[in-house]
Amino acid sequence: MTPTGEQICYFDAYARSAEARVAAVEVGDVPLLVLDRTVFYPGGGGQPSDRGLVMRTVDGRSWTVRAARKVGGEIVHELEPDGGDPPAIGDVVRVDLDWARRLALMRTHTALHALCGVVWRDYGALVTGGNMEPGSGRMDFEFERMSGDLVDAIEASVNAELAAAREVRVAVLPRDEAFAIPDLIRTKVNLLPAGIEFIRTIEIVGLDLQADGGTHVANTAEVGRIRVQGYESKGRINKRIRIAVEDAQRSTSDLT
Structure with missing residues (x-):
């Protein structure tokens, strides 16, 4: 997996969504995504991670992000396993937070x-x-x-x-x-x-x-x-x- 991209919430906690590109994918029981930028907070310091959606721009297909976490300096987005095949490397996506949460x-x-x-x-x-x-x-x-x-x-x-x-x-x-x-x-x-x-x-x-x-x-x-x-x-x-x-x-x- 590639190094983490821009962690937008580090400086702008009010950013609810962003366009990003898929940098890495891991297909398994729980599909994992790494993006070149994200609004998701990966958890830490007692604060739970964010939840939300990832939507592929080209066709509007979306996946639920059930958690995000930092692994070896990368922010990894965990997708719900019932969402089918995840986006591919290079896909342009929109990430949206569960803003109320x-x-x-x-x-x-x-x-x-x-x-x-x-x-x-x-x-x-x-x-x-x-x-x-x-x-x-x-x-x-x-x-x-x-x-x-x-x-x-x-x-x-x-x-x-x-x-x-x-x-x-x-x-x-x-x-x-x-x-x-x-x-x-x-x-x-x-x-x-x-x-x-x-x-x-x-x-x-x-x-x-x-x-x-x-x-x-x-x-x-x-x-x-x-x-x-x-x-x-x-x-x-x-x-x-x-x-x-x-x-x-x-x-x-x-x-x-």
Whole structure:
């Protein structure tokens, strides 16, 4: 398979579709495609991969993309196996996201960064883990104790920050420049590969700055509000907070 082409969502999370050319195909129980460019996020950092469609331009035939993943530096699109023979190398296709799902993930991911920013700023707690689905997620923090009152205070602070309509900025920095930023890595363990030369950062201006490869909204106002669904102890100094984004399936027009 050929090297991955352009990963559009790395810089433009709002791109819903794109024209591409098939660079490699693997026919098997689950057909696989590599394209010269794609809007699909391949998953990582706790964010699930995108889903959607691939449509061949010449005849309009389409295939469902059930997942995307990164393999050896390539973004591989997994097709549903009941779609028949996949497109051929060189075919021009259009890729389309399941946009409602992607937008819900963008809002959720930014909400989790706001949660991390509040917890770090107000309590100095490191992140020990996290995961998300469209509209909900959880973060684990290095807390010794957690209570309902504490969680209520965190929820109120996060919602205040989201309502402040803070800009969300994406940047890609040389490794040395990125690591010169204080507190850029606030996870218990630094998960960045040792040989990576450039680091992508997500900044919620005035609140949070982290190394991150996922997709986000452009302004915290697009998240709306979150509610804490619960909290639990995962160890002596490891506490989990579970959140939900209210009205997670709102469309882009509802957010403007």
